[in-house]
Amino acid sequence: MSIALDKKQKIKESLKKTKEKRKNQIPKVYQLKISYSNLNNQQKQWLERVFLEAKWLYNYTVADIENRLNSKTEKLKQVEIKTPQGIETRELTCLSSQMKQGILDRIKKNLFDLSKAKQKGIKVGKLKFKSDYRNIPLKQNGITFKVLKDKNRIKIQGLKKPVRVLGLHQLPDNCDIAKAELIKKPDGYYIYLTCYIDKQNEKQKQEKINKPIGIDFGIKHQLTLSNGIKINYRIEETKRLKKLQNKLSRQQKGSKNYQKTKQKIQRQHQKIYNRRKDIKNKILSLLRRYEYVLIQEEQIKNWHSGLFGKQIQNTGIGGQIYDLSDQKGAVISMLKKNIETLISVNRYEATTKICSRCENRKEKIKLSDRTYKCEKCGLVIDRDLNSAINILKIGLQKVEETTIKNLPTDCGDVCSANWRHEVEQVKPVERDICKAKWRLKEEQAAARVLGSNPYVRVSYTSVKQEAPNFS
Numbered sequence: 388m389s390i391a392l393d394k395k396q397k398i399k400e401s402l403k404k405t406k407e408k409r410k411n412q413i414p415k416v417y418q419l420k421i422s423y424s425n426l427n428n429q430q431k432q433w434l435e436r437v438f439l440e441a442k443w444l445y446n447y448t449v450a451d452i453e454n455r456l457n458s459k460t461e462k463l464k465q466v467e468i469k470t471p472q473g474i475e476t477r478e479l480t481c482l483s484s485q486m487k488q489g490i491l492d493r494i495k496k497n498l499f500d501l502s503k504a505k506q507k508g509i510k511v512g513k514l515k516f517k518s519d520y521r522n523i524p525l526k527q528n529g530i531t532f533k534v535l536k537d538k539n540r541i542k543i544q545g546l547k548k549p550v551r552v553l554g555l556h557q558l559p560d561n562c563d564i565a566k567a568e569l570i571k572k573p574d575g576y577y578i579y580l581t582c583y584i585d586k587q588n589e590k591q592k593q594e595k596i597n598k599p600i601g602i603d604f605g606i607k608h609q610l611t612l613s614n615g616i617k618i619n620y621r622i623e624e625t626k627r628l629k630k631l632q633n634k635l636s637r638q639q640k641g642s643k644n645y646q647k648t649k650q651k652i653q654r655q656h657q658k659i660y661n662r663r664k665d666i667k668n669k670i671l672s673l674l675r676r677y678e679y680v681l682i683q684e685e686q687i688k689n690w691h692s693g694l695f696g697k698q699i700q701n702t703g704i705g706g707q708i709y710d711l712s713d714q715k716g717a718v719i720s721m722l723k724k725n726i727e728t729l730i731s732v733n734r735y736e737a738t739t740k741i742c743s744r745c746e747n748r749k750e751k752i753k754l755s756d757r758t759y760k761c762e763k764c765g766l767v768i769d770r771d772l773n774s775a776i777n778i779l780k781i782g783l784q785k786v787e788e789t790t791i792k793n794l795p796t797d798c799g800d801v802c803s804a805n806w807r808h809e810v811e812q813v814k815p816v817e818r819d820i821c822k823a824k825w826r827l828k829e830e831q832a833a834a835r836v837l838g839s840n841p842y843v844r845v846s847y848t849s850v851k852q853e854a855p856n857f858s
């Protein structure tokens with residue numbers, strides 16, 4: 388009796404300790420791909436089977452929740468499932484009891500969420516049967532799974548040999564591994580690892596650039612930053628995808644080969660999606676370092692419609708793939724969702740026509756003019772860079788107005804924020820751009836963040852000066 392109590396006390400204490408520790412940590416999920424070519428046959432079969440069994444157990448439980456959602460089900464070695472031939476039994480040989488418990492816990496959680504929604508007056512249905520189960524919880528580090536970092540492998544309960552995974556190098560040395568999930572996707576198997584990382588560490592890693600940035604969205608260069616950095620990215624439908632789609636159209640619907648081709652197409656979609664997502668994340672990661680991100684709203688919408696629609700589809704930054712109707716404003720909403728300090732400039736501001744140095748306004752600038760030449764002050768500058776700087780300047784005025792309005796009278800530190808002083812210094816624009824130290828730091832950051840993706844190209848442009856043209 389006293390031993391049991393003692394144990395309880397110990398668990399309580401360790402839970403308290405963990406809770407205290409978590410206060411200074413943030414959770415992060417790492418996506419690790421299981422290297423399929425390194426799997427042996429037994430492992431391949433096991434992976435296929437374990438997802439099947441998870442589906443059986445899930446459907447078995449959902450079929451009679453009242454009698455089956457309990458710890459007895461966690462111990463079952465076989466379940467009955469409904470097939471076109473009638474009720475049949477299926478052995479559960481791969482699912483461990485911890486995995487079973489995880490699946491049932493999830494059902495409980497779903498039921499709880501449903502009842503909560505119902506209380507709020509939202510119309511809810513019942514839990515549905517699944518035709519595919521793609522996500523198996525691996526609850527406990529050390530039991531359902533174990534990370535062997537130096538070997539680039541993860542041991543999964545039920546599999547004798549650990550599986551080789553890609554991406555373990557991302558894990559910081561001193562992080563707490565909490566839980567994992569085994570995931571099935573069209574392009575392969577993954578393990579999602581949830582870790583807790585020290586907040587301090589994370590902050591240091593993401594060095595901030597204490598300065599605002601303007602962005603021009605264009606066709607030739609997708610992103611031109613007001614510091615002269617240009618980011619190009621291009622993800623196209625692969626040739627293989629087109630070929631497969633052609634093949635599919637010639638095959639008989641529902642046939643075995645049709646299904647096979649369909650799977651291959653899914654895999655291609657997943658690949659393209661992954662590339663896009665990576666580009667998107669990397670661009671966001673770069674932009675988040677800046678104090679403010681300034682854009683011009685309407686610019687992007689134009690960019691989406693009509694002539695340029697097809698190109699947008701391939702730019703990776705929008706939300707849904709292959710759905711053009713959903714693309715309008717996708718970039719903006721993506722940026723809005725992910726960057727807290729995003730500020731958009733009124734779409735009627737003539738950011739392309741105005742000289743970013745002397746503010747002289749041109750009547751017309753053709754889309755084919757890649758360089759902006761100012762007749763008044765002699766500035767010769769890349770067209771997109773000129774716009775990006777204008778967006779930065781106009782946007783900063785807006786920041787200035789709104790922050791001053793929102794600030795309490797005693798604003799203390801806020802008023803001495805660095806960028807505020809830079810606002811005034813920005814005016815002679817070339818001085819800002821030529822600040823070599825800043826420039827170098829920003830270029831390095833851009834190269835570091837974006838450089839590892841082969842579908843992104845980072846280049847730089849700077850301002851040339853010409854004598855004023857008084858003719």
Ligand SMILES: [Zn+2]
Nearest residue numbers: 742745761764
């Ligand atoms: Zn000028």
